[in-house]
Amino acid sequence: MSGLVQTEDANLLVGYRDNDDAGVYQLSDDLALVTTADFITPPVNDPYLFGQIAAANALSDIYAMGGEPKVCLNLVCFPSRKLPPKQLQQIIAGALSKITEAGAVLAGGHSVEDDEPKFGLSVIGLVHPRRIWRNGGAQPGDALILTKPVGSGVLFNANLKKWVSAAAMQTCIATLIHLNRTAAEIMKRYAIHAATDVTGFGLGGHALEMAKASQATLCLTLADVPVLDEAGAMYRKGMSTGVNRANEKLLADHLRFARDYPDWQRQLLFDPQTSGGLLAALPADQATDLLAALHQAGVSAAAQIGEVVVDADSPGIIVA
Known part of the structure; x- marks a missing residue:
């Protein structure tokens, strides 16, 4: 992504050039948004467990930045001609259980028809601008x-x-x-x-x-x-x-x-x-x-x- 050109914004504290777990955008002296998106193919056959794993996986990026998840959107690819709607409902139910456990809310999402199920979340969290964890900063000792x-x-x-x-x-x-x-x-x-x-x-x-x-x-x-x-x-x-x-x-x-x-x-x-x-x-x-x-x-x-x-x-x- 090094060839991309974007208008500079001093409030973008962590962006695509930083190769970190999530982006961070500062709103005020003591508040910043942490944002990420992640989705996966099913590692298990159980749709409820698939939703739980996918949600936990996406939420983890917010925790890795020192943030607290607040708002989530579903990211859904689903073969509706092959699989019954009940399976999609179970995937979302599994995800919702983890979103709720995280203290966040599900605000909606987007779905597309696909030959293979894929599911994940876009997540927005909050963090103090001076308390962000980065993947850089480790010190000798x-x-x-x-x-x-x-x-x-x-x-x-x-x-x-x-x-x-x-x-x-x-x-x-x-x-x-x-x-x-x-x-x-x-x-x-x-x-x-x-x-x-x-x-x-x-x-x-x-x-x-x-x-x-x-x-x-x-x-x-x-x-x-x-x-x-x-x-x-x-x-x-x-x-x-x-x-x-x-x-x-x-x-x-x-x-x-x-x-x-x-x-x-x-x-x-x-x-x-x-x-x-x-x-x-x-x-x-x-x-x-x-x-x-x-x-x-x-x-x-x-x-x-x-x-x-x-x-x-x-x-x-x-x-x-």
């Missing part, structure tokens, strides 16, 4: 906190072959429909230097975005990364996703491993997430307290997965 486990991409693919246990899929879906609201609210009590949410580019890709935006090197401890049940086993079994290779290529010139890891374990870095967790950088002396607060509030998978380091090859990712 910062601890890196991840609030949800990775591995949903390979689990959904493996589930098509019925390789995944019912219990593991239930845990995966419960993780995806869990809003990042609680994690974000708790994180606001701490000095967050940088934040993003982990979605389609995988943990490695979104960590790289943070590294580039911060002009820093992120050192990830792979053994400390929380992983969904059976995700590693699916990679060991030979399963992958259609996105892993592209994500791995994206990281190729900016990623180095401090020691040898089997390929199945490396693939967890490239696994594309839907409605993934928040990745945050904050002063190391605040990390223990933040993790304790997250765990006490039910964000049980939250973990410290690394640190920001000084490195001559910065920006990039080191995996220890």
Whole structure:
């Protein structure tokens, strides 16, 4: 989008040039709008769960900027000649349950006829202009906190072959429909230097975005990364996703491993997430307290997965 020309507006605090999770437009000295749009294809057959996952995924961009979702619009692609209206109603009902849980409202939306169902939301939230979280700003010595486990991409693919246990899929879906609201609210009590949410580019890709935006090197401890049940086993079994290779290529010139890891374990870095967790950088002396607060509030998978380091090859990712 670098070739686009737009009239300059000093109130556009975060725009398309910033490669962040959402746009931010300042309205006054103490109020700004956070705006995003996101939609996905169905990762599950259940339309209600599809609506919940898609809504949680879209709302996450607002939380990743330190904002509070307020108003949502449905974005619907639906094959009305193939599927009954009841399925669309269930998708929207699932989304509405998450919108309501977020403390936001559904104001309407738009639908088009399409051969494949797609659903998501356009979301507007509010944030204080001086309390915006950006994906840049991580500082040497910062601890890196991840609030949800990775591995949903390979689990959904493996589930098509019925390789995944019912219990593991239930845990995966419960993780995806869990809003990042609680994690974000708790994180606001701490000095967050940088934040993003982990979605389609995988943990490695979104960590790289943070590294580039911060002009820093992120050192990830792979053994400390929380992983969904059976995700590693699916990679060991030979399963992958259609996105892993592209994500791995994206990281190729900016990623180095401090020691040898089997390929199945490396693939967890490239696994594309839907409605993934928040990745945050904050002063190391605040990390223990933040993790304790997250765990006490039910964000049980939250973990410290690394640190920001000084490195001559910065920006990039080191995996220890």
